Amino acid sequence: MSDAPLILKAQLARQDFALDVALELPAHGITALFGPSGSGKTTCLRVLAGLERQARGAVVVDGQTWQDSARGVFLPTHRRAVGYVFQEASLFDHLTVEGNLRFGFDRTPAAERRHGWDHGLDLLGIRPLLPRRPRELSGGERQRVAIARALATSPRLLLMDEPLAALDAARKAEILPWLEQLHEALDLPVVYVTHATDEVARLADHVVLLDQGRVQAQGALTEVLTRTDLPLSRGDAAVSVIVAKASGYSPEDQLQVLDFDGGQLMLPRARQQRLATGTRVRLHIQARDVSLSLLKPEQTSVLNVLPCTVVQVVDDAPGQVLVSLRPGDDTQLLSRISHLSARRLGIAPGLRVYAQIKGVAMVR
Numbered sequence: 001m002s003d004a005p006l007i008l009k010a011q012l013a014r015q016d017f018a019l020d021v022a023l024e025l026p027a028h029g030i031t032a033l034f035g036p037s038g039s040g041k042t043t044c045l046r047v048l049a050g051l052e053r054q055a056r057g058a059v060v061v062d063g064q065t066w067q068d069s070a071r072g073v074f075l076p077t078h079r080r081a082v083g084y085v086f087q088e089a090s091l092f093d094h095l096t097v098e099g100n101l102r103f104g105f106d107r108t109p110a111a112e113r114r115h116g117w118d119h120g121l122d123l124l125g126i127r128p129l130l131p132r133r134p135r136e137l138s139g140g141e142r143q144r145v146a147i148a149r150a151l152a153t154s155p156r157l158l159l160m161d162e163p164l165a166a167l168d169a170a171r172k173a174e175i176l177p178w179l180e181q182l183h184e185a186l187d188l189p190v191v192y193v194t195h196a197t198d199e200v201a202r203l204a205d206h207v208v209l210l211d212q213g214r215v216q217a218q219g220a221l222t223e224v225l226t227r228t229d230l231p232l233s234r235g236d237a238a239v240s241v242i243v244a245k246a247s248g249y250s251p252e253d254q255l256q257v258l259d260f261d262g263g264q265l266m267l268p269r270a271r272q273q274r275l276a277t278g279t280r281v282r283l284h285i286q287a288r289d290v291s292l293s294l295l296k297p298e299q300t301s302v303l304n305v306l307p308c309t310v311v312q313v314v315d316d317a318p319g320q321v322l323v324s325l326r327p328g329d330d331t332q333l334l335s336r337i338s339h340l341s342a343r344r345l346g347i348a349p350g351l352r353v354y355a356q357i358k359g360v361a362m363v364r
C-alpha cells in the first residue's frame with residue numbers, strides 16, 4: 001500500500017441530520033472516530049463502504065477513487081476492498097471458525113488477494129479456535145474472529161464500528177491487547193468508531209471528533225486527548241498519553257527507565273519483560289493520578305516528578321479543575337486537582353510547577 005491519504009469528503013442530508021465532513025486521514029495506523037450517539041460516526045463508515053450512494057463528495061483509498069460525485073464515480077460495496085467489523089460479530093453459525101475465515105477469503109477474487117487465508121490468525125491469536133463453532137466462542141473471541149475474517153478478504157481499508165461496545169469490562173480488557181498490535185502489523189488504514197475515551201487512548205494514533213455531523217477537531221492522539229476544550233478530557237477517564245523510549249534498566253530496583261521529550265520516567269518492571277533499549281512505548285497517565293506542587297517535593301514516595309509549565313486551567317467536575325501542563329515542548333500532561341488546591345497554589349497559565357505522578361501504565 002502507498003502512503004496516499006485516505007480521503008473522505010461527504011455531504012449527506014437526512015430528515016433531522018446533515019453530515020458534512022472533509023477528511024484526509026493517515027494511510028497507516030488507527031484513526032478513531034469519536035463522538036456522541038447520533039453524531040454521524042456510522043454514517044461516515046457507511047459512506048466509506050459504499051452504502052450511501054446519494055452522498056455527495058469523494059472517497060479515495062490507497063490512491064484509488066471509489067466515489068466521486070462530481071465525476072459520477074460510485075463503486076458499489078462489493079467492488080470496494082473494505083473489511084467491516086460491527087458491534088455484534090455477524091459470523092455464520094453453521095460454519096466453524098475456519099469455515100468463516102475461508103468464506104471471507106473465497107469472496108475475494110484471486111487477483112486482489114494480498115495475503116493467505118490465515119493472514120490474521122496469529123495476529124489475533126485464533127489458531128486454537130479454528131475447529132469451533134461461533135456459539136462456542138466468548139464475546140471477545142467472536143470479535144477477534146470477525147476481525148480476522150475481515151482481514152482474510154485482503155482489505156485496503158478496515159472499518160470497525162464500536163467493536164467492543166457490547167462486551168463487559170473483562171472481555172474488553174482481554175481483546176484490547178490484540179487490537180493494539182494491529183497498528184504496526186497492518187499495512188492499511190483502520191477507521192475505528194467509538195464513544196469510549198479509554199479505547200481512543202489505547203488504540204488510536206489519529207483522532208477525529210465528530211459532533212452533529214461535523215468535524216469538531218482532529219489531530220494526533222496525544223494532542224487531542226489533552227485539549228481541555230474538547231470532550232475527551234472531560235470526565236473521570238481523562239488521560240494523557242506520552243510516547244517514550246526505553247533508555248535503561250536498574251536491576252537493583254527493578255525499574256525500567258524511559259525517556260521522552262520533557263524528561264524521564266521510571267516504571268516498576270511489573271509483569272512486563274525488561275524492555276530492550278530504544279523500544280518505543282506508550283504511557284498512560286490518568287489526570288486524577290497527577291498532583292501539583294510549587295516546590296520540588298524531596299521527601300515523597302512518588303517516583304516520578306516532572307517540572308512543567310501550566311498551559312491552561314479549566315473548571316471540571318464540581319469542585320475540581322483540569323490543568324493542562326507541558327513538561328516538554330511536544331508533550332502534554334493533564335492533572336485534575338481540587339478547585340481549592342488550585343486557588344491555594346495560585347495555579348495559572350505560565351506558572352512553573354512540579355507534577356507528581358502517582359501512576360504510569362505502559363500500554364505498548
Ligand code: ADP
Pocket residue numbers: 014015016017035036037038039040041042043044
Ligand atoms: P452515530 O453512529 O454517531 O451514533 P449515525 O451515523 O448512526 O450516528 O446517525 C447519525 C444521524 O442520522 C442520527 O441522527 C440518526 O438518527 C440518523 N440516521 C441514521 N440512519 C438513518 C436512516 N436510515 N434514515 C434516517 N436517519 C438516519
Ligand code: MG
Pocket residue numbers: 041042043161
Ligand atoms: Mg453508530
